[in-house]
Amino acid sequence: MALADDAYRVRRAAAEDQRAMHMLLRRTWTDTYASFLGRSLVIGVLEGAVSLAGDWQEELGPCVGEWIAERGSRLIGLAALCARADGDGELVQLYVLPSHQRLGVGTALWDECIAESRRQGWSGTRLWVFERGPAVRFYRRRGAVFVRRTTLRLGSHEEAILGMRFAL
């Protein structure tokens, strides 16, 4: 069941939110990705001991905003959006705290990013997602379609990632 609209709010992130956003990112990464990447690899990436490589990252323009979802004073989700050189935008982060997933918070953040994408006049909103991760289903349900598949190298580990695009 979804959280009631008045149980949380979505707003632009401010400088003082950055620390809590970082914590949420760590928590969600560990909880979600350890199941298929392994805990030590995830920790290695988070601590900067394992580097990421691959041909997935095209040149991004300026980031146009970061949004957070908060319940009372607690941060429960975040999203970030950047411009691209090809007239599209890119959703570079979308994370919901594990305890608050599947309650509609991710969709609320997604809707905010799509509304901003339209304001920016982009033709589409792109994103990258682990092929084995649960979020592929979320993006498909939101109407994003497969664009290309490539490999992300995390240290010596290779993991398939999917590029997806939502037409605006």
Ligand SMILES: CC(C)(COP(=O)(O)OP(=O)(O)OC[C@H]1O[C@@H](n2cnc3c(N)ncnc32)[C@H](O)[C@@H]1OP(=O)(O)O)[C@@H](O)C(=O)NCCC(=O)NCCS
């Ligand atoms: C993916 C994510 C952002 C979605 O946010 P959310 O608040 O959980 O999603 P919502 O409640 O708005 O939407 C739920 C719908 O998304 C899909 N979905 C979300 N999480 C899912 C999961 N673990 N398994 C299967 N489907 C899932 C389902 O279609 C679900 O609808 P249902 O519950 O009726 O089946 C969030 O689950 C998350 O942060 N996951 C871990 C991190 C991650 O993979 N982020 C994406 C980085 S590219």
